[in-house]
Amino acid sequence: MSKRTRDRHLDQNPCRSRWEDSTHRDHSPFSEPRTKMGRDKEADCDGSLFRIPPYYYIHVLDQTSNTSRVEVGPQTFIRKDNEKVLQNPARMIVVPPRHYCTIKNPVARAEDGSVVTDRLGQVKLLHAETEVRLEQEPFPLYPGEEVETKVQPLTVVHALTALRLRVLRDFNDDGTPRVAGDEYLFEGPGTYIPRKEVEVVSTQKAVIIKPNEALKLRSLRDTIDRDDQKRVAGEEWLVRRQGSYLPGAFEEIVERCSATVLTDKMAVHVMAVKSFVDQKGKARKNGEEYLITLEDMESFIPDVYEKVIQTVDIITLTKREYCVVVNPIGNDGKPQLGHKVLVKGEKSFFLQPGEELENGIQDVHVLGEDSGLVLRSLEKFLDTSVEPPVTRQAGDKWMLKGPMEYIPPVEVEVVVTREAIPLHQNEGIYVRNSKNGSVRSVIGQTYMLGEDEELWPKKMPVIVRTLLNRNRDPCADRGEWINPEKEKRKSDKADAKPKSDWDEDDLTQVVTFQVPNNAAVQIYDYKSKRSRVAFGPDLVMLEPNEEFTQLSISGGKPKKANLIRALALLLGPDFCTDIITVETSDHARLQLQLSYNWHFEVKDKNNQDEGAKLFCVPDFVGDMCKAIASRIRGAVSGVSFDNFHKNSAGIIKLAVFGVDEGMKPNEELRFPANNLVVTSIDIRSVEPVDQRTRDSLQKSVTLAIEITTQSQEAAAKREAERVDQEARGRLERQKIGDDAEAEKSRRSLLTLQAESAAVESTGQAKAEASSRAESARIEAEAAVEAARLRAQAAKIESESELERLRGAREAEITFLTEQNRLDIEKAELMAKIETEKFQLMVQALGTDTIQAMASGPQDHQVKMLQSLGLSSTLITDGRTPINLLNTATDKRDGLEAEETGGDTATNDI
16 A cells, blocks of 8 residues: 555544554553543544554444443454444553453353343443453453553562451352451462452561560450460460461551570569469469579560569679668468578579568678777577577677677678777777766777777867967967867868778877977866866877866067967067057157067976966957056156157166066066066167158158268269269270271272282273183084074974874775765665565565455445446546546446545446
């Protein structure tokens, strides 16, 4: 068939044109069929002739009866006037092996498989139904049928896998009745064939149970498990066997339980949350607690009714350790509340549930020669640790002394461990008897407290404890004022610190005080109402009822009361400084700063009455300063300022020391109350209190200083002028000598400059001539070399340009030759391809098909003319001249048609 004839046929049958286009686009046997929605969107075909190839179909609507039917290929369908083709030829649905599809609203079929129709020939549909179609011959879709699920492979369920299925409607599954809402598993390996009564909920895989693992399951409703045991809804159980486990349809995995590996050093504390029978077949009550050890099993997985409280480590006692177990487990397996059991090493054991260690693991008490234990009996028992055995009553208290090893029984409480306290001859402790309350001191021996004795802390005022501090020097701290509140806070902090058995700040030690040399300390005993005085250097040790006498001495300038605190009274000689204000007879007020030298006079230090006399005056400094100040004021008030300014030292000494019976000045001032002696007075400064007097004195002093300063300046000025003249003379002489030396140097310089100029002019001329000659020679050589290089460059450029042109021509010739060869090969290949394509098309269509396609339009036209009663026709476009010479010629063989250049056809009957 020529191209022009094929185009004419396509113009006469547009539906066929679209069908051929669709067949070229979709030629796969597994291509998806058109759905109803896709067919509704396509335009209806208005042509009369439809060629339906094999495995294609169309829907035809009979508009007279308003019924639809299916026309299946291969055939050429001619549409009647009362018929309407609802769709283009569609490919039949092909379900390959191991595939399926789902059809919605399937047709009803008889028992023999034929389609059921009504009285008008319309197929009956099972509306709202679904039909699963498996591997079969290609089939068309009847009017009303729809593809709900496209063609897809069947689900392959692998081993250890299952599909959870839910029943949508009641049906009989190979003798097993299934009820709507029921769920069951389709276990692999296998191929699942879908059913319309069942839907796939999910895919379920088996769980691998490894060694030392278990699977806890819960029943969702009454069911039978894999071991054919009945389970009620909500029941939980364990699956312990190793391997894969696929839970049933009504089984839920709660958790994966891991085993606790038990060793000889670890056990598991377990509590039963419900009465049940454990793995060993032993009945357990609700709330019962018990221990699982290595003797019971190697690994432990708690049952559903067991709760692991904790893991318990083994308790190991060496031969030097012991422990007390409270609420031990008896032979009947129940705890004995309130009882205690002593466990001695060497031993290893687990604490059972409910058991506790009273004080943990304790070491055996090893007592040396200088150690002991104070024990108290908690209940009546027979003490076999001593010989002979003694019956101890509850509350008895006794002491064991070493050397020995002792493990207290459960009836005995260790009150305290005693250690012997070694004491030097200058050290001691205060010991109190807890029975009678007496306190005594133990000094200079190694002493161990008895069972009824304890160390007694001696309480002292804070200021005394501060003054007793061994780091303080009583001689160097006389001028320091001690704040009692601040010292009390320091003492409280020190008391809060833990004390060792022997601490320097421990109040249970005998209080000692080192009395400095030439000092005295008074100690008062409150029990005997007596006092004693200790002279230094000496070490004073207080008995429990003794206290130091505190000294509160005035200090500062001027003197203030209670500024200096001390325990030791320094006997001197020493000094003190005071500031007093006096007024002369002419009412000039002066401020005096005086220093007094003093000492205490002690004739016999062994006489306690004479020593006690030293402490009769608590503030001897204040009393001494007040007495001396009163004497000075009285003496100064009777003299004028001018007289006092000139004779102040004599007036003050005479006023303080006085005169004897012979009217001679005394050398000392003695206080008989406490034997205090003042030996001398030093006047350190005298300053007027009145500002005018002070200004007048200041002016006189300033004037004297100015006169002295001016005289010193004049002498210094004369000396500076003399030194300046001498320096100028030496400078002039040095300048004249330097000028002479400069002239000599200048003459030598001029000589050298003349010689240098002569040498320079000669050398310059020679150098210029030589350089000009050398320059000319170099320029000539450079010109010759440049000419040679230019010639060589021109030659190279010409040769390279020639070579480039030659290469370009050869490349162009080679390119054109190759291009022509490729064009020839392409033309040959295209011709061969077109030939093969035409041959393949002819072979694919077949000669019968080509003949039918060529004669189809003519046959149709002949039949149409015959029905109209025409014997000859002429069809032309009116633009091409026609030869009508043989148009009406009769043909014996029937009808002929001729083609013209203007698409004109003639049909003869």
